[in-house]
Amino acid sequence: MLKMMIRTTTAATSSSCYCWSSRGMNCLHSNSTFLVFGNNYFAFFHSQPSKPIKSTRTQLEQPKRDLPKITNVEDAFNVFDRMLQMRPLPSVVRFNKILGQVAKLKHYSAVISLYNQMGVSRIGHDVYTLTILINCYCHLNQMGFSLSVLGKFFKLGLEPDVFTFTTLINGFLLENRVAEAAGIFNKMIAGGNCQPSVVTYGTLVKGFCMKGNNSAAIQLLRKMEEGACKPDLVVYSTIIDSLCKDTLVDDALNLFSEMMCKGIAPDVITYNALMNGVCKLGEWKEAARLLNEMVSKNIFPDVRTFNVLVDALCKEGMVGEAEGVVEMMIERDIEPNTVTYTSLMDGFCLRGEMGKAKKIFGLMLSKGSMVNVVSYSTLINGYCKRKMMDEAMTLLREMSCKGLVPNTVTYNTLVDGCCKVGKLGDAQKLFSEMQACGQLPNVRTYAILLDGLCKNRQISTAIQLFKEMEGKKLDADIVIYNILIEGLCIAKKIEFARELFFGLSSRGLQPNVRTCTIMINGLCIGGRTSEAEKLLTEMEEKGCPPNDCTYNIIIRGFINNNETVRVTGLIQQMVEKGFSADAWTTELIVELLAKDKVDPALLPLMQKENYELNLSQLKLNRSSDHPNKH
DNA sequence: CTAGGGTTAG
Numbered sequence: 001m002l003k004m005m006i007r008t009t010t011a012a013t014s015s016s017c018y019c020w021s022s023r024g025m026n027c028l029h030s031n032s033t034f035l036v037f038g039n040n041y042f043a044f045f046h047s048q049p050s051k052p053i054k055s056t057r058t059q060l061e062q063p064k065r066d067l068p069k070i071t072n073v074e075d076a077f078n079v080f081d082r083m084l085q086m087r088p089l090p091s092v093v094r095f096n097k098i099l100g101q102v103a104k105l106k107h108y109s110a111v112i113s114l115y116n117q118m119g120v121s122r123i124g125h126d127v128y129t130l131t132i133l134i135n136c137y138c139h140l141n142q143m144g145f146s147l148s149v150l151g152k153f154f155k156l157g158l159e160p161d162v163f164t165f166t167t168l169i170n171g172f173l174l175e176n177r178v179a180e181a182a183g184i185f186n187k188m189i190a191g192g193n194c195q196p197s198v199v200t201y202g203t204l205v206k207g208f209c210m211k212g213n214n215s216a217a218i219q220l221l222r223k224m225e226e227g228a229c230k231p232d233l234v235v236y237s238t239i240i241d242s243l244c245k246d247t248l249v250d251d252a253l254n255l256f257s258e259m260m261c262k263g264i265a266p267d268v269i270t271y272n273a274l275m276n277g278v279c280k281l282g283e284w285k286e287a288a289r290l291l292n293e294m295v296s297k298n299i300f301p302d303v304r305t306f307n308v309l310v311d312a313l314c315k316e317g318m319v320g321e322a323e324g325v326v327e328m329m330i331e332r333d334i335e336p337n338t339v340t341y342t343s344l345m346d347g348f349c350l351r352g353e354m355g356k357a358k359k360i361f362g363l364m365l366s367k368g369s370m371v372n373v374v375s376y377s378t379l380i381n382g383y384c385k386r387k388m389m390d391e392a393m394t395l396l397r398e399m400s401c402k403g404l405v406p407n408t409v410t411y412n413t414l415v416d417g418c419c420k421v422g423k424l425g426d427a428q429k430l431f432s433e434m435q436a437c438g439q440l441p442n443v444r445t446y447a448i449l450l451d452g453l454c455k456n457r458q459i460s461t462a463i464q465l466f467k468e469m470e471g472k473k474l475d476a477d478i479v480i481y482n483i484l485i486e487g488l489c490i491a492k493k494i495e496f497a498r499e500l501f502f503g504l505s506s507r508g509l510q511p512n513v514r515t516c517t518i519m520i521n522g523l524c525i526g527g528r529t530s531e532a533e534k535l536l537t538e539m540e541e542k543g544c545p546p547n548d549c550t551y552n553i554i555i556r557g558f559i560n561n562n563e564t565v566r567v568t569g570l571i572q573q574m575v576e577k578g579f580s581a582d583a584w585t586t587e588l589i590v591e592l593l594a595k596d597k598v599d600p601a602l603l604p605l606m607q608k609e610n611y612e613l614n615l616s617q618l619k620l621n622r623s624s625d626h627p628n629k630h
Numbered sequence: 631c632t633a634g635g636g637t638t639a640g
Contacts (some may be wrong), residue, residue: 058636064639069635092631093631096631096632097631098631099631099632100631100632101631103632126631126632127632128631128632129631130632131631131632131633131634132631132632133632134632134633135632135633138633138640148636159631161632162633163632163633164632164633165633166632166633167632167633168633169633169634170633170634173634183638196633197633198634199632199633199634200634201634202633202634202635203633204632204634205634205635206634206635209635232634233635234634234635235635236635237635237636238634238635238636239635240635241635241636242635244636267635268636269635269639270635270636271636272636272637273636275636275637276636276637298636302636303637304636304637305636305637306639307636307637309637310638311631311637311638337637337638339637339638340637340638342638342639343637343638346638347637372638373639374638374639375638375639376639377638377639377640378638378639379639379640380640381639381640382639384640407639409639409640410639410640411637411640412639413639413640414640415640416640426633444640445640446633448640514635550637600636
């Protein structure tokens with residue numbers, strides 16, 4: 001079922017384009033195709049060849065190889081073994097080449113074991129060997145070992161260079177240790193003999209972006225512009241991507257034009273970042289413009305470009321359109337991959353169309369080696385959200401049988417599913433199971449389980465679990481406290497909730513709107529309406545302004561406490577801020593109106609859809625009374 | 631022969 005229409009432009013050229021039919025895209029003789037999604041459209045220009053033709057020059061200029069090209073770890077080990085048997089032994093450079101190639105395949109532990117074999121065979125190492133080794137430990141999140149390799153440099157009288165330091169900076173960043181990464185960077189600047197390169201800058205820029213600190217990243221970019229080491233495509237693309245992820249697409253586009261003004265040409269990665277930004281905002285027209293723009297520059301959309309599109313369409317509920325994009329990919333010889341199908345599957349899951357989700361999963365299974373932990377987790381998540389826990393559990397066992405190791409995310413999904421169907425025992429069993437399998441629960445796992453316990457009125461077990469979490473070195477975030485404070489309030493332990501709430505700042509945590517709203521609700525439940533109102537005022541002062549939910553909660557709280565005198569003022573405040581009452585609150589207000597407790601002049605300001613309904617109700621209760629005066 | 635940027639799951 002495809003809700004997609006195609007319009008083709010009238011200008012016929014020799015180049016071809018494709019038109020949608022029930023079986024796929026057909027070739028037409030025109031130079032562009034418009035895919036219409038409701039009122040939005042995509043235009044794809046098909047002047048490009050299906051597959052970019054590789055330059056024959058590079059093929060002719062291939063350097064001759066004395067060793068076969070390594071495409072997998074097995075080959076690497078074989079070649080390595082043969083080299084070890086050669087006499088005289090090949091130079092360290094030859095060994096470095098092997099290590100480098102295996103590292104590029106991301107088989108970092110394999111590199112380490114190869115390196116250890118080199119040591120046994122008394123092959124010397126140089127700066128290259130050790131830098132590759134450091135990089136491997138970095139990617140394995142083993143900074144301790146990386147640093148001990150650094151120690152080896154000095155022991156062997158070798159000088160770490162800009163590659164070594166950049167690798168170390170990257171390692172710290174991968175472990176989220178931005179301060180230490182910046183420390184190395186600053187020492188390089190101060191040292192004088194090993195200045196950061198554009199890659200070093202780019203690495204640190206990425207670090208700031210990872211922390212969500214775009215302004216620090218941009219500041220560093222500006223510093224580069226002033227100095228000798230000018231920012232390159234990667235540095236710009238990193239920041240553009242980060243801005244897009246924060247939905248700051250306009251800023252990203254400004255940086256994008258700035259980059260091009262400096263003569264730096266974008267590539268497919270830059271465009272994919274921008275595509276991601278505009279698609280996540282549902283700006284399909286802008287996405288179409290970008291697609292056309294990139295193709296016009298001979299930058300061809302790749303599988304990731306389309307994946308971004310597929311994913312965004314699915315998340316917007318436009319799965320049919322997403323399917324269309326997938327078929328278009330196939331037509332254009334861009335093979336959909338695991339990510340493509342997983343996104344599509346998630347799209348069906350989101351709409352509760354589990355049959356179709358399962359069908360996509362079956363398709364992936366039939367293609368072999370396409371299903372991974374993420375695709376299993378996605379389908380499991382779909383079943384969990386539909387409360388189909390048996391199917392979800394079956395998949396968990398099935399993936400394990402296939403040698404796929406369920407990770408923390410997989411378990412979190414399942415624990416959440418069990419909690420939502422009230423099977424707290426099963427949730428706790430999974431919680432133990434994951435730890436037995438070496439999958440460590442994270443803050444999110446605890447949040448899920450704590451929420452489940454609180455919602456199922458097991459507050460004492462929740463407190464126990466919270467203490468267990470504190471015992472491990474997991475830092476509770478504000479989400480954890482929101483859950484606990486809410487749980488305590490539901491359990492009518494308002495005093496305990498207050499204690500937690502007012503102790504937040506001493507734990508270095510900032511209450512957010514949700515925290516305050518939960519606390520206001522709790523205070524109202526406890527009959528402390530004036531304290532609740534005080535908190536509402538403080539929210540404004542502390543730069544955490546209340547939202548419509550906060551107002552609805554406090555108004556309901558006041559009404560439930562029969563504090564009707566202050567209700568009118570609160571409603572006024574709410575509507576002044578452009579918020580409206582939800583159905584529940586409106587009902588309560590209408591009841592009050594019926595008893596002449598609030599000013600009926602406020603009624604038209606209530607939620608519109610309930611207004612009509614409740615007016616008729618009002619007529620039954622009210623006769624010719626005069627409006628309440630105050 | 632060594633270092634930095636993009637898509638999927640809670």
